[in-house]
Amino acid sequence: MSHLAFQPAQLGPLTLKNHIVMAPMTRSRALGNVPNELMVEYYHQRASAGLIVTEGTSPSPNGLGYSRIPGLFDKEQVVHWRRVTDAVHAVGGHIFVQLMHAGRIFHPLNLPEGAEGVAPSAVAAAGKMWTDQEQLQEQPEPRALRTEELSRVRDEYVTSAKLGIEAGFDGVELHGANGYLLEQFLNPSSNRRDDEYGGSVKKRARFVLEVAEAVANAIGAERTGIRLSPWGKAGDMPHYPEIDETYAYLAEELQKIGIGYIHVVNHEKLGGAAVPPETINAMRAKFTNTLILSGGFDTVAAVDAALKSGTADLVAIGRPFISNPDLVERLKADKPLAQPDQSTFYVPGAHGYTDYPVMA
Numbered sequence: 385m386s387h388l389a390f391q392p393a394q395l396g397p398l399t400l401k402n403h404i405v406m407a408p409m410t411r412s413r414a415l416g417n418v419p420n421e422l423m424v425e426y427y428h429q430r431a432s433a434g435l436i437v438t439e440g441t442s443p444s445p446n447g448l449g450y451s452r453i454p455g456l457f458d459k460e461q462v463v464h465w466r467r468v469t470d471a472v473h474a475v476g477g478h479i480f481v482q483l484m485h486a487g488r489i490f491h492p493l494n495l496p497e498g499a500e501g502v503a504p505s506a507v508a509a510a511g512k513m514w515t516d517q518e519q520l521q522e523q524p525e526p527r528a529l530r531t532e533e534l535s536r537v538r539d540e541y542v543t544s545a546k547l548g549i550e551a552g553f554d555g556v557e558l559h560g561a562n563g564y565l566l567e568q569f570l571n572p573s574s575n576r577r578d579d580e581y582g583g584s585v586k587k588r589a590r591f592v593l594e595v596a597e598a599v600a601n602a603i604g605a606e607r608t609g610i611r612l613s614p615w616g617k618a619g620d621m622p623h624y625p626e627i628d629e630t631y632a633y634l635a636e637e638l639q640k641i642g643i644g645y646i647h648v649v650n651h652e653k654l655g656g657a658a659v660p661p662e663t664i665n666a667m668r669a670k671f672t673n674t675l676i677l678s679g680g681f682d683t684v685a686a687v688d689a690a691l692k693s694g695t696a697d698l699v700a701i702g703r704p705f706i707s708n709p710d711l712v713e714r715l716k717a718d719k720p721l722a723q724p725d726q727s728t729f730y731v732p733g734a735h736g737y738t739d740y741p742v743m744a
């Protein structure tokens with residue numbers, strides 16, 4: 385066991401059993417936006433990870449832009465999430481919930497009654513959205529949030545984070561990546577505001593930092609993490625001139641707040657834009673708490689190399705965890721990895737979800 389990947393790791397107050405994080409992955413099995421027994425089994429099967437980050441989970445009815453994603457804003461959801469966290473803790477795992485408000489990535493057919501698509505500005509995202517009722521649909525224009533509403537949206541994250549702790553989660557990861565609500569504030573293409581939350585780099589970063597600070601104050605900074613995707617284009621996020629400046633500023637301010645970790649997305653191997661090493665290095669220089677890197681890690685050697693370089697403190701792995709429930713054991717045994725079936729990534733039911741076998 386000389387591999388750093390498999391040695392215990394410290395994340396704030398938590399001692400993780402290894403340095404491998406299961407990356408957050410939407411799996412669209414949460415019928416009615418409530419976690420269920422299938423999800424309990426799925427996360428229980430994958431608890432050999434040092435830390436699991438759940439699928440994107442909405443802190444608000446307005447953030448449920450996709451069909452069948454879970455929420456964390458009412459008591460029923462808390463009760464059912466508790467079954468998930470208990471099952472993971474029972475086998476020595478740790479689990480954070482990823483709070484994902486989808487913002488303008490939505491279709492009204494996916495939203496519960498009374499909810500609406502909201503965003504920094506009334507700018508529709510390019511691309512289509514799946515709906516169970518009418519299959520693929522254009523994404524409509526969201527309603528721009530008024531300045532005086534922003535504190536309420538921030539408080540939805542806070543309330544949800546507190547419910548997460550009540551549900552037994554070890555902490556909360558704010559989804560600030562992949563083109564969802566928080567990143568929609570960062571990018572000038574989706575943020576055309578002329579109040580204190582739009583315009584300069586600092587003003588565009590303001591909402592993200594206010595949410596991070598408020599959640600950190602509510603549940604503890606060491607239990608608060610954030611996922612960021614500098615240079616990512618997912619969710620119709622075109623590049624803009626101040627990307628590196630934005631993320632260096634965020635890293636510096638997030639360090640001041642003292643949050644437990646920044647989790648950096650690199651979707652190069654999913655066909656997205658690469659994150660230049662200079663971007664990561666600039667963030668690393670400003671942020672001395674835990675830095676998690678993710679994207680394309682599928683060998684122990686690659687995980688070890690990232691950890692030993694001093695850039696990553698933990699490494700997150702996504703797709704291999706879908707098809708290898710006992711991924712950590714398999715990597716330890718140096719066994720070949722099963723390949724995931726993309727056709728079952730987002731469909732309801734056990735097939736392609738809980739029926740991937742463990743190693744023989």
Ligand SMILES: Cc1cc2nc3c(=O)[nH]c(=O)nc-3n(C[C@H](O)[C@H](O)[C@H](O)COP(=O)(O)O)c2cc1C
Pocket residue numbers: 407408409410411438439440482484559561562611649650651653654678679680681700701702703704729
């Ligand atoms: C099916 C699927 C669902 C995903 N859902 C989310 C999500 O809910 N939140 C998130 O931050 N990233 C999501 N991602 C991105 C992954 O967390 C990860 O960044 C990506 O798969 C690259 O890592 P990998 O090469 O190890 O798979 C998803 C990826 C996949 C394949």
